[in-house]
Amino acid sequence: MKTQRTRLALLLVMVLALTGVLSACGGGSDQAANGKVTISFLHWRGEDTQTFQKIIDAFEQKNPNIVVDMQTLTSDQYQTTAQAKLTDGSVGDVFASFPGAQFEALAKAGLFTDLTGESLLKNYNANLIEAGSKDGKQWAVPYQLVYNMPIYNKAIFEQYGLTPPKDWDGFLKACQTLKDNGIIPIAFAGGDIGPGQFMNTMVMNNEPSEDIFTKVESGQAKLTDEFWVKTLTQFKELNDKGYFQPNSLGTKDPAAGALFIQGKAAMLASGSYQLSQNAKQNPELQQGLLAPITVSADQAKYEGVHTSTFMLAVNSRSKHPEEAKKFLEFLSQPDIAAQYANETGQNVTLKDIKYDSKELNIAQEWADKKTLFQPRYTIVNAENQKAVTNSIQAVLGGATPEQAAQDAQAIIDQQIGR
Amino acid sequence: MINRKLLWLFMLPGILLYTGLFVYPALSGLFYSFTNWDGVSPSYDFVGVANYKDSFDSITFRKAFMNNIKFMIVVVVLQTVISLVLALVLAKNSRTHVVFRALYFFPAILSSVSVGLIWSFIYDPSIGLLNMSLQSAGLDSLMGSWTGDAKIALYAIAFVQIWAHAGQMMIIFIAGLHAIPGELMEAARIDGANRMQIFGRITWPLLAPSAAIVISYTTIQSFKAFDLIFVMTDGGPNYATEILTTYIYHLAFSNYSFGLASAGSMIFLVLLGILTFFQFRALRQEGARG
Structure with missing residues (x-):
């Protein structure tokens, strides 16, 4: 009887100790003792983490005082829980947003930092990043590009x-x-x-x-x-x-x-x-x-349809906006974007990207054509x-x-x- | 007295689990059903019973409700009949029968998502097994767009539901059959009763408690079917297979209307409650008679 009770007590102590350790892990530790700043990068592309990790390693080498902590959710989860996570500012100094409903909701909640006039925007194809602008300001830059055409x-x-x-x-x-x-x-x-x-x-x-x-x-x-x-x-x-x-x-x-x-x-x-x-x-x-042209040739205004998504943004509640912006600038460099595109097989919205694969080049041919942002996505x-x-x-x-x-x-x- | 208190202690884990996992979510669902919460924002407004009014007025809700009823009736009737027939055929404990029982039970151990995916491929109009077999058997006229035709999609899924669960219900019937004393059958046979008479006068009345269990279980199961439909058609084509559970899911997770979805869930809870109540009454009556 007695040994059993001691055992139970021991178990209880262990459980309590474990809880303590876990909650310590959960606490924010963005300013480490060694003077390094940790920023969080929140997105839903779990399949791209390997590529992103390589890019992050390169970034950290260039900026030894910044550590990038990447967190991913599944896209379903991202739609439902991202806003709550972003709102308290503890994660997602740099984060991605879907165009349409989520972008509108996050903009309404004031979670985007205004990027208008930032030099990084020059690297992007202006026609393709309109999905990230609202009321004349650029709140986010769409990174990935898809053509929704047969x-x-x-x-x-x-x-x-x-x-x-x-x-x-x-x-x-x-x-x-x-x-x-x-x-x-x-x-x-x-x-x-x-x-x-x-x-x-x-x-x-x-x-x-x-x-x-x-x-x-x-x-x-x-x-x-x-x-x-x-x-x-x-x-x-x-x-x-x-x-x-x-x-x-x-x-x-x-x-x-x-x-x-x-x-x-x-x-x-x-x-x-x-x-x-x-x-x-x-x-x-x-x-x-x-694309099927549903009218006569002279009435055709658009040649195709594009969707720009994975809209990168800096969280307005971020405690380290400068470092976050630096990371976004890094992602916006043509060579880095090209690395991302070629390793993941995704087209990107940036200008002058050298694609390796035949398939990415097929889509690239459409970059200069007159395309409309996906109408279905404008249905909120x-x-x-x-x-x-x-x-x-x-x-x-x-x-x-x-x-x-x-x-x-x-x-x-x-x-x-x- | 002390014993009483000690007994409460033993119930505590169960009560805690039940409260945490069922009562609390249900109550918070009730709370949110009076708000316009979008599921993500920290703020929301109270809108009174507007969500309930909107639900009852909603064209999609009405369609979903009617589809639910149709789906339930088809599944309950066919699944009960098929599992009963299977049970009667396979009731004897011979070796082949045991093998067949295991075979018919087999779909029940598959996850319904796999079942849905398997049948999606079987039903595919161009490369699916069903249409291809019909074609090679020369039955081209029977080839159909099983999940694509709005008129038959719901029944095509009902069939899969039955395929997956009839074996399970068969086991309950077989257990019921085995509980019927052999002497009764023997006496009836000696008295010259034929098969139909034995079934009508002896087997069926004594099987009634099992039948009640099968019917009540099937009713609830088919009423809250979700996974099969979600995997196979996701409510389409053109709302033809939208049922209440998929309607609620779509509202909450693709439309961010948690308030409205909560109201839908509450209506659903009440409907299920009513169903269960009547079934328990029926069960108890059957039990009293048996």
């Missing part, structure tokens, strides 16, 4: 004497040629990412404006307006003419990708992020990016976003464009009413 198989296009069409008639004609030759014109993942990706290029010239969906969300424009009904009608046209693979609504991303990689489909309605993955599975593949409310992409699914499932637009608008009206 990928096409250059070899198949060449075989049938096709080039990326310049207008809607040309696009339909190209699809018909492919179909006549037994090739699926467009592999479309209608079950998951398809509508959300393909809608961007489909709508960009039907309503060539940067804020059409902002207007829809505030009630100034409606999905039942000409631009969206026309977009839905064109989706229906592609579907009715059999330019998507059969039963496209039941197809998911990997299956649609497989059709393209195997050369059964000539186009894949996804985005440039898929290029290197495709090349890995079929090194013979010759890929390019194109996720329920509205879903209503919009679901109206595409409704049309592909047999509903009329007018009916589908009306149903989606009804949901958006409810959101406006709230």
Whole structure:
């Protein structure tokens, strides 16, 4: 009995001691005794930590008095918990933000340090970092770049004497040629990412404006307006003419990708992020990016759609803003950004980057073209976003464009009413 | 008296766990359902019952609720019938029967996320096993867009739910069958009763307690199904498979509407409570009769 009690007491003491040690670890220790300053770098790209660690090592060598402590969350977690963590200023002296809803929320909470006029901005392609500006000030710099445009198989296009069409008639004609030759014109993942990706290029010239969906969300424009009904009608046209693979609504991303990689489909309605993955599975593949032009050639204002994300910023609650800015400047050096791009297979928003791989260069060709920031991302409310992409699914499932637009608008009206 | 107090001490761990993991979250959910909290900001406002009103008015909530009911009815009816038939066929303790029982039970030990992923591939319209088999069997007309057609997607998932859990329910029925005294069957047979009569007069009435357990368990399980739908369709196409749990999830984690999602959860809690109440009553009645 007695030994048991002593044992229990010992266990209790050990548990208490452990708790003490752990809580000591959790405490902030940003100013170490040796005069070094520790800044925290918070982001969600767990898959890039190895590359970032190399960059951090190089940075620390150059700045021996600064230690960079990198923390990553999964992107889901990041959406939900980042703001709370950033608010108390203990982590994320330098942090990344998603464009759209999260950027707006963080800006509203005043967590961004104004970067307007900083020399590091000169390294970026001005058109591609607009997602990080608001009210005329640059709050964050988007680092990664994706083109949300269909990928096409250059070899198949060449075989049938096709080039990326310049207008809607040309696009339909190209699809018909492919179909006549037994090739699926467009592999479309209608079950998951398809509508959300393909809608961007489909709508960009039907309503060539940067804020059409902002207007829809505030009630100034409606999905039942000409631009969206026309977009839905064109989706229906592609579907009715059999330019998507059969039963496209039941197809998911990997299956649609497989059709393209195997050369059964000539186009894949996804985005440039898929290029290197495709090349890995079929090194013979010759890929390019194109966008359906849904109007006549002279009315086409945009050539494609881009998304700039992983928006880097300095926390306004940071205790070491100078050191944090220094790290951001380091990340903004073209050679460092190139290292990041080439090691991770991501395009970046900076100018004059030398890409090693064929796939990154395919996207790079689009840097100087007239591209629109992804319209879907400008829909801030996720329920509205879903209503919009679901109206595409409704049309592909047999509903009329007018009916589908009306149903989606009804949901958006409810959101406006709230 | 001292003994009484000591007994409370033994209940303490359970009470603490239950309070910490169930009562507290439920109460804080109730609290947030009256606010417009977005899940991340430190501040929020009280909005009264607006969230409840918005939920009941919401087009998506109504769709989700109707889908929930449809899903539940299909799963409860089919799963109960199928597991009962399997149990009747495999009740005898022969070696082959035991092997088959194990086989039918097998899906129940897989995680539902794996089940969802496996069936997503089987259902794929172009490269999926189901359509390919139908094609090679010359049954092209039966090929379908299983999870892509808004009219059948919910039932396609219901089928997977049944596939995954019928074996589990079969075990409960088999246990119930084994509890029926053999003499009753023998007596009935001597009296000249045929198979249908034996089932109708003896097996089914004595199996009623097991049936009640199966039905109540299946009802709750199918009502709060989440993982299969989340993995296979995530509520699509065009809300065709959106049910209350996915609706709440989407509100909270992709729309940052924690207040509204909390109100949805509270409504869901009440619905589940009502369901459980009626089932317990039914169970108790069955128990009293048995």
